Amino acid sequence: MSIVVNALKTSRDIPNGKYEYMPDDFKGMNGLDEELNQFYIALEEYKADPTLENKISLLIRRESLHFGIKHRHLEGFFNEVKREMLYGYLGGLLDD
Numbered sequence: 001m002s003i004v005v006n007a008l009k010t011s012r013d014i015p016n017g018k019y020e021y022m023p024d025d026f027k028g029m030n031g032l033d034e035e036l037n038q039f040y041i042a043l044e045e046y047k048a049d050p051t052l053e054n055k056i057s058l059l060i061r062r063e064s065l066h067f068g069i070k071h072r073h074l075e076g077f078f079n080e081v082k083r084e085m086l087y088g089y090l091g092g093l094l095d096d
Helices: 032-048 052-074 080-095
Strands: none
């Protein structure tokens, strides 16, 4: 089975204010803005078409974002409280 991860898209694809944490909030954090943007795109695609392929793509993006958040925390971009808030919020989006 081949897994295709969606091509890179820009933050213009995500309407401003749609989510509590927007990619632009994380600019200058070593690519975390793009990781968040790609997660939101995968989430939107899965909600529109909940196929196994889209679910796998979403889970791949979630894992990438999880480690991106972890590393930005370790690099000192935000504290542990902010990290846990991000994990909770983003995990909650998958529960919907």
